[in-house]
Amino acid sequence: MKELLQVKNLSVEFQSDAGKIRAIDDVSFNVKPGETVCIVGESGSGKSVTSLSVMRLLEYENGSIAGGEVLFENEDLVTKSQEEMRKIRGNDISIIFQEPMTALNPVFTIGRQLIEGIQQHQDVSKKEAWDRACELLRLVGLNDVPVRMKQYPHELSGGMRQRVMIAIALAGNPKLLIADEPTTALDVTIETQILNLLNELKEKINMSIILITHDMGVAAEVADKIVVMYAGKIVEQGTVYQIFDEPTHPYTKGLLQSIPSDTDKKDRLYSIKGTIPSLNDLPQGCRFHPRCEFATDKCLQSEPPLLQENDREVACWNFKEVLKEKVKL
Amino acid sequence: MTTKEETVHQDQHPLEKSNILIEAKNLKKYFPVKGGMFNRQKSFVKAVDDISLKIYEGETFSLVGESGSGKSTLGRALLRLQEPTDGSIFFEGQDITSLKKEEMRKIRHNMQVIYQDPFGSLNPRMKVTELIGEPFRINKIASGKELEKRVIELMELVGLDPSRRNRYPHEFSGGQRQRIGIARAIALNPKFILADEAVSALDVSVQAQVINLMKDLQRDLGLTYLFIAHGLNVVRHISDRVGVMYLGHLVEVGEVEELYKRPAHPYTSALISTNPTPNPRAKREKVILKGEIPSPSNPPSGCRFHTRCPLATDRCKTEAPKLVPISEERSVACHYPLV
Numbered sequence: 279m280k281e282l283l284q285v286k287n288l289s290v291e292f293q294s295d296a297g298k299i300r301a302i303d304d305v306s307f308n309v310k311p312g313e314t315v316c317i318v319g320e321s322g323s324g325k326s327v328t329s330l331s332v333m334r335l336l337e338y339e340n341g342s343i344a345g346g347e348v349l350f351e352n353e354d355l356v357t358k359s360q361e362e363m364r365k366i367r368g369n370d371i372s373i374i375f376q377e378p379m380t381a382l383n384p385v386f387t388i389g390r391q392l393i394e395g396i397q398q399h400q401d402v403s404k405k406e407a408w409d410r411a412c413e414l415l416r417l418v419g420l421n422d423v424p425v426r427m428k429q430y431p432h433e434l435s436g437g438m439r440q441r442v443m444i445a446i447a448l449a450g451n452p453k454l455l456i457a458d459e460p461t462t463a464l465d466v467t468i469e470t471q472i473l474n475l476l477n478e479l480k481e482k483i484n485m486s487i488i489l490i491t492h493d494m495g496v497a498a499e500v501a502d503k504i505v506v507m508y509a510g511k512i513v514e515q516g517t518v519y520q521i522f523d524e525p526t527h528p529y530t531k532g533l534l535q536s537i538p539s540d541t542d543k544k545d546r547l548y549s550i551k552g553t554i555p556s557l558n559d560l561p562q563g564c565r566f567h568p569r570c571e572f573a574t575d576k577c578l579q580s581e582p583p584l585l586q587e588n589d590r591e592v593a594c595w596n597f598k599e600v601l602k603e604k605v606k607l
Numbered sequence: 608m609t610t611k612e613e614t615v616h617q618d619q620h621p622l623e624k625s626n627i628l629i630e631a632k633n634l635k636k637y638f639p640v641k642g643g644m645f646n647r648q649k650s651f652v653k654a655v656d657d658i659s660l661k662i663y664e665g666e667t668f669s670l671v672g673e674s675g676s677g678k679s680t681l682g683r684a685l686l687r688l689q690e691p692t693d694g695s696i697f698f699e700g701q702d703i704t705s706l707k708k709e710e711m712r713k714i715r716h717n718m719q720v721i722y723q724d725p726f727g728s729l730n731p732r733m734k735v736t737e738l739i740g741e742p743f744r745i746n747k748i749a750s751g752k753e754l755e756k757r758v759i760e761l762m763e764l765v766g767l768d769p770s771r772r773n774r775y776p777h778e779f780s781g782g783q784r785q786r787i788g789i790a791r792a793i794a795l796n797p798k799f800i801l802a803d804e805a806v807s808a809l810d811v812s813v814q815a816q817v818i819n820l821m822k823d824l825q826r827d828l829g830l831t832y833l834f835i836a837h838g839l840n841v842v843r844h845i846s847d848r849v850g851v852m853y854l855g856h857l858v859e860v861g862e863v864e865e866l867y868k869r870p871a872h873p874y875t876s877a878l879i880s881t882n883p884t885p886n887p888r889a890k891r892e893k894v895i896l897k898g899e900i901p902s903p904s905n906p907p908s909g910c911r912f913h914t915r916c917p918l919a920t921d922r923c924k925t926e927a928p929k930l931v932p933i934s935e936e937r938s939v940a941c942h943y944p945l946v
């Protein structure tokens with residue numbers, strides 16, 4: 279299948295007091311039409327920066343793309359002007375941010391915000407926009423739609439607000455939806471509703487999804503493909519089955535082992551020792567080596583390249599050793 | 608397996624947990640809701656509505672339930688951080704419901720709280736040594752060299768490097784900040800700790816470190832925890848018993864494994880079936896709850912869950928089920944319990 283999005287060797291830098299820091303380094307991954315790709319990793323690993331740079335929203339946060347390409351339907355978004363990007367955002371690619379309360383404007387009704395969203399992208403009358411807005415709210419599973427249209431964000435529950443955000447993101451019929459931790463703040467029943475909704479929409483309108491999460495359980499439920507990031511780099515990527523059945527990077531393995539499991543309840547929870555390094559103080563060699571159980575001398579000296587092996591990728595000198603030990607889930 | 612540490616924790620047998628540490632009897636906490644300008648009729652959010660509950664010494668009791676179901680309010684009311692509207696609270700057998708401020712202060716050091724947001728709850732202008740030493744200073748327990756010594760001990764106990772004690776909170780990671788919060792909470796040797804979403808904001812690997820620490824401290828210091836969280840796997844791991852809340856009511860209470868394996872309340876069942884599993888092949892049958900949690904100021908008649916319950920009958924619409932024991936270890940509030 280053709281790729282919808284190809285991120286190639288993307289690097290992003292921020293200007294800080296301590297000089298330039300490279301928040302993501304040489305990141306490459308692809309998304310096919312109708313595919314869900316999950317980006318996972320600890321806090322600070324570069325998940326949000328990756329998604330923001332695909333949308334070219336980094337320029338608004340004093341970040342800049344230091345290299346690489348973002349090909350969307352074979353056109354490079356990196357070289358586009360912000361003017362051109364505005365036409366793409368919301369139409370071809372939409373993003374849902376993590377906190378729905380801050381992303382919705384508290385002083386306008388849901389209906390007004392939806393209608394504005396629609397009219398921004400499509401040349402339609404107010405009446406047509408209203409109808410389309412109602413249709414979108416139904417699509418995301420709200421009932422009492424005419425009432426909801428006239429309500430303000432604070433009158434809705436967290437789950438409803440998140441669904442309104444999804445409706446707004448869908449207003450321009452995007453081919454790609456980027457969802458940054460859309461369910462982290464929600465409880466499991468609402469989380470399930472939202473994840474089901476995303477799965478449904480994907481099938482109904484053949485939309486591609488990039489879902490960012492640090493919950494491996496969520497990734498297991500919705501992902502076709504998983505991209506694992508650590509300290510600004512992709513350390514492993516593969517299909518959801520490859521990642522869960524045979525993690526080849528020690529970090530992926532650690533993430534999987536840290537999930538509290540149903541069975542050995544009275545044991546201690548596994549945790550990856552240490553913490554993620556700060557970007558202006560990255561370790562020599564493999565950036566994971568101070569926390570790695572498989573580290574050898576080589577890992578201290580030189581950085582492992584991202585190797586390709588039957589349709590999956592891993593950056594670890596000792597991945598063959600890692601493969602020998604099965605993870606019990 | 609590589610380094611799964613082998614410390615297996617002793618599971619207390621339920622019958623040995625004889626001492627009740629904290630007990631609520633018919634506890635209520637109502638919040639007034641402002642009506643319209645001409646609306647003189649007062650209405651209330653019944654955040655905690657007639658809840659009775661026992662927490663035993665040395666156990667971890669967890670509360671789960673949808674957002675807005677009243678978990679935090681119940682926790683805070685038990686500690687009298689929020690004044691109950693009605694009902695009574697007993698701590699070590701003593702009725703503390705109407706203790707005066709001064710008397711309450713003497714008990715308070717035995718009841719501590721760890722909050723969700725390790726950043727927001729720590730004063731950013733205080734050094735870690737001041738933050739952890741604060742409980743000693745406020746209660747005039749230690750000062751000078753002695754205080755310094757206590758702080759260092761506490762930092763070691765929670766796994767923080769004491770040489771970093773003169774740093775500020777923003778120089779620590781999320782998990783380390785949570786440890787600072789824990790050190791403060793255990794400073795005065797409390798018996799009871801309320802951990803309200805204490806690990807929810809942390810990512811899995813950091814979460815695991817903090818939970819292991821909480822379990823170690825429980826074993827070493829004999830702590831009793833009331834643990835509030837929306838991560839069901841975490842709750843299963845850390846708890847001895849679990850209470851399930853729905854719209855201000857406790858709808859099921861039971862031993863954790865039993866409750867997870869064979870939920871008795873349809874709401875518990877739905878909640879547990881929706882829990883994401885870390886297995887891409889397990890496309891489990893999910894009970895998807897229709898609709899949103901109803902408005903707590905205007906809850907449904909009868910059983911509050913009937914509007915979303917797959918088993919509801921006419922009886923459920925009119926008659927509210929009481930929380931009653933269905934076995935030695937389990938109570939449930941449902942006309943048609945599943946077990």
Ligand SMILES: Nc1ncnc2c1ncn2[C@@H]1O[C@H](COP(=O)(O)OP(=O)(O)OP(=O)(O)O)[C@@H](O)[C@H]1O
Binds near residue numbers: 322340557
């Ligand atoms: N505007 C900015 N200026 C400077 N540094 C930034 C900026 N935004 C992000 N960073 C840095 O880039 C790194 C990656 O951040 P990012 O937000 O992508 O992490 P994340 O993986 O999304 O984490 P989380 O799970 O906490 O959301 C972090 O070290 C962060 O401090």
Ligand SMILES: Nc1ncnc2c1ncn2[C@@H]1O[C@H](COP(=O)(O)OP(=O)(O)OP(=O)(O)O)[C@@H](O)[C@H]1O
Binds near residue numbers: 674
């Ligand atoms: N100070 C307050 N004034 C008015 N209403 C309140 C107050 N505190 C809580 N409530 C209401 O009481 C109900 C229970 O809230 P509570 O915070 O206890 O829920 P929770 O179960 O802890 O939810 P969450 O999982 O979102 O933290 C909610 O409807 C809430 O809006």
Ligand code: SF4
Binds near residue numbers: 529565568574596597
């Ligand atoms: S390269 Fe070495 S240090 Fe890095 S993950 Fe692999 S084994 Fe560990």
Ligand SMILES: [Mg+2]
Binds near residue numbers: 458
């Ligand atoms: Mg992020």
Ligand SMILES: [Mg+2]
Binds near residue numbers: 680
């Ligand atoms: Mg709460």
